[in-house]
Amino acid sequence: MLHLPPFFTTRRAFVALSAALLLTGKEAAAQAGKAARPRPFTIVAFGDSLTAGLGVKRSEAFPARLEARLKAAGYDLRIANAGLSGDTTAGALARFDFAVPRGTDAVLLAIGANDMLQGRSPEDAKKNIDAMITRAKARGLKVALLGMRAPSNWGADYRARFDGIYPSLARKHAIPLDPFVLEGVALNPALNQADGIHPNPLGADRIAARLVPFVAKSFGLKPKRP
Structure with missing residues (x-):
């Protein structure tokens, strides 16, 4: 029962x-x-001290300010700061694969300033940057290049060879190029720290403001609908 x-x-x-x-x-x-x-579009800002934000808070470096400005404009995205102070193109190439992790959608590449400051071979720098772009594209990542310019004290020949790196690689890989990441900021005491090289918070925000339309167009970003 x-x-x-x-x-x-x-x-x-x-x-x-x-x-x-x-x-x-x-x-x-x-x-x-x-x-x-959907997860936010993820960009890795990859570079040296100009990207890392040497001398300012991480939240004041241009990648953080760029993310904030793009979000304010209605874009759903995340920008990871993979800048390393003192990095050369050779060092950047060596760490590229682990510094740009899985889940990344695009790379904002700003490297080469330390090669130039140290008078290193522009041809070697070009090969290293070329290899980074090639690796990124092989992974299906979008790439946009931020250029650098050599000062006149290195001589006309060096300057021409170095400055030519970025437009040459942009043409080769058919990627967007902003010719000079420090445009409007370089040599302006009000926008730089005491060393005259690294942007202060105002300078970093000026870089970010100028890059908003470049980044949105380069990566085909679409603002969220209200």
Whole structure:
């Protein structure tokens, strides 16, 4: 003969089972909601101290300011700062694969200033930057290049060879180029730190403001609908 449990026990089990099912349903709905929400477009800003923000807070460096300005303009994105102070193109190439992780959609490449400051071979710098662009494109990543310019004290020949790196690679790989990342900021005491090289917070924000339309167009970003 089948013996049924007392009423209160049966009712207690029913309530517990209902609560468990309700909780499971909420968890499933939450997971479904997460899956339904597209992740933000992820850009890695890859470079040296100009990207890292030497001498300013990380939140004041141009990648953070650029992210803030793009978000304010309605773009759903994230910009990771992979700048390393003192990095040369050779060092950048050596760390490129692990510094640009899986889940990245695009790379904003700003490297070469330290090669120039140290008088290194423009041809070697070009090969290193070329290799980074090639690796990024092989992974299906979008790439935009931020150029650098050599000062006149290195001589006309060196300056021409160095300055030619960026437009040459942009043409070769058919990628967008901003010719000079420090345009409007270089040599302006009000926008640079005491060393005259690295932007202060105002200078970094000036770079970010100028790059907003360049980055949006380069990576085909579309603002979110209200």
